[in-house]
Amino acid sequence: MTSNATEASILAWLSEQRQPMLDALEAMVNTDGGSYDKAGVDAVGAQVARFCAAHDIPVETVPGARFGDCLRATVASEEGMSGNQQRNIVLMGHRDTVFPKGEPTRRPFRIEDGRAYGPGVCDMKGGLVMNMFVLAAFRKFGGAPGPLVGLFTGDEEIGSPEGRPVIEAEARRARAVFNSEPGRPGGNVVTGRKGGVFSVLDIEGRAAHSGGNFEAGISAIGELAQKITAIHALTDLSRGITLNVGLVSGGQSVNTVAPSAQAQIDMRYVDPADREEILGKLHAIAATAFVPGTRSVLTIRGEFLPLTQDPAAARLFEGYRAAAAETGLSVAGEFAGGCADSGFTAAVGAPTLCSVGPVGGKAHSPEEYLEVDSFVPRAQALARAILRLEATGL
Structure with a gap:
C-alpha cells in the first residue's frame, strides 16, 4: 500500500469513528476520576487498556503509589527507520479531573445542541479518546513515521507529583510531543503557557x-x-x-x-x-x-514548568497548522495562563505542541463542554501532522 493510500485509509477510518468516539467518551466521563481518587483514575485507565487490547496495541503500566498509574501504549513504526526517525512521537494526556467523587452521578454525560457535557469532558477525556483512536488508526493501517507512544497519566491536575518523572523520561527520548489538552474555544492550539x-x-x-x-x-x-x-x-x-x-x-x-x-x-x-x-x-x-x-x-x-516555544517547537507548530489546514481547520497558536504537563516535556528539550485535542471550554466548571463536531477533524489533523512530521525537519 502506498503512503498516499495509507493516509487516505487512516483519514477515512477516522471519519467513520464519530459515534465510537462519543461512546468511549461517555463511558469515560461517567467514571469517577478525581486526582485523589486513585481507584477511579485507574478505572478510567482500565477503559484505555481495554480499548488498546481490542486494537492489538501493547500497553505497559507504570504503577503510581498514591495517584493514578501511568499507561504507556505503543505502536511500532514502519520498517527501515534510522537516526531521529527512531525517536518516539508522543501523544500525551491525563486521566484525572478536578471534580469530587460522585460528580458523574450528579451530572452525567449528555449531548445538547452539538456540545457534550460532563465532568472532564474536554479537560481532558476528549483528548484521551482522540489519542486512543489515532493510535488505533496507525496500528490498523501502518504508516507511522516513527514509534508512537500514547502516554496516559493520572495526576496532572495536582501538579503531576508521580507522573512528572515518567513524563520527563519519555520526553528525553521523544522526537515530538503532542499534548491533547482541549483545543481553545476558537479552535487554536497552545504554543506557550505560564x-x-x-x-x-x-x-x-x-x-x-x-x-x-x-x-x-x-x-x-x-x-x-x-x-x-x-x-x-x-x-x-x-x-x-x-x-x-x-x-x-x-x-x-x-x-x-x-x-x-x-x-x-x-x-x-x-x-x-x-x-x-x-x-x-x-x-x-x-x-x-x-x-x-x-x-x-x-x-x-x-x-x-512554563511551556516555551524554541525553534524546533515552532517547526512542529507550523507542521500541525499545515496539517490542520488540509483538514479544513484554520488554527493559530495562543498563549495560555493555565499550566499543563507540556511544560515538563518542553523543559527537557522535546519539541512540544499543546491543546491539539477536541475543541472545548469552561474547564473545571459545571458548564464544561466539548464541541462534538470537532472530534473527528481534530483527530484527522493530528494524524496528518504525524504523517507530515518528516517535512518539519524534526
Whole structure:
C-alpha cells in the first residue's frame, strides 16, 4: 500500500469513528476520576487498556503509589527507520479531573445542541479518546513515521507529583510531543503557557482567651492577614507574574486568639528566570514576623514548568497548522495562563505542541463542554501532522 493510500485509509477510518468516539467518551466521563481518587483514575485507565487490547496495541503500566498509574501504549513504526526517525512521537494526556467523587452521578454525560457535557469532558477525556483512536488508526493501517507512544497519566491536575518523572523520561527520548489538552474555544492550539508553583504557608501563634487573657496571645490570623497583603503585592501583570492566596484557614474559636493559620498560594510566571526571584521573595515574607512571636513555614506542594516555544517547537507548530489546514481547520497558536504537563516535556528539550485535542471550554466548571463536531477533524489533523512530521525537519 502506498503512503498516499495509507493516509487516505487512516483519514477515512477516522471519519467513520464519530459515534465510537462519543461512546468511549461517555463511558469515560461517567467514571469517577478525581486526582485523589486513585481507584477511579485507574478505572478510567482500565477503559484505555481495554480499548488498546481490542486494537492489538501493547500497553505497559507504570504503577503510581498514591495517584493514578501511568499507561504507556505503543505502536511500532514502519520498517527501515534510522537516526531521529527512531525517536518516539508522543501523544500525551491525563486521566484525572478536578471534580469530587460522585460528580458523574450528579451530572452525567449528555449531548445538547452539538456540545457534550460532563465532568472532564474536554479537560481532558476528549483528548484521551482522540489519542486512543489515532493510535488505533496507525496500528490498523501502518504508516507511522516513527514509534508512537500514547502516554496516559493520572495526576496532572495536582501538579503531576508521580507522573512528572515518567513524563520527563519519555520526553528525553521523544522526537515530538503532542499534548491533547482541549483545543481553545476558537479552535487554536497552545504554543506557550505560564509556569506555576503551588505552595502552603503554615503559621504558628499562641492561643489565649480573647477576653480574659488577650495580651498573652499571639494571633496567627493577624500574621496571615499581613502576609497575604505582602504576597499579593508581588503580582506584576506587566511581567505575567501573579500571586493568589486562594484558600485560607485558621483559628480555634471565636473567643480564642488564633494559635494557627494556613494559606494556600498559587504563583504563576512566564519567564523561567522569574521563578527563583519570586520564590525568594515568598520565602522572605514567610521568614518575616509582622506579628512578633509568630513562626511560619512555606512548603512547595507542586509545580508546573512554563511551556516555551524554541525553534524546533515552532517547526512542529507550523507542521500541525499545515496539517490542520488540509483538514479544513484554520488554527493559530495562543498563549495560555493555565499550566499543563507540556511544560515538563518542553523543559527537557522535546519539541512540544499543546491543546491539539477536541475543541472545548469552561474547564473545571459545571458548564464544561466539548464541541462534538470537532472530534473527528481534530483527530484527522493530528494524524496528518504525524504523517507530515518528516517535512518539519524534526
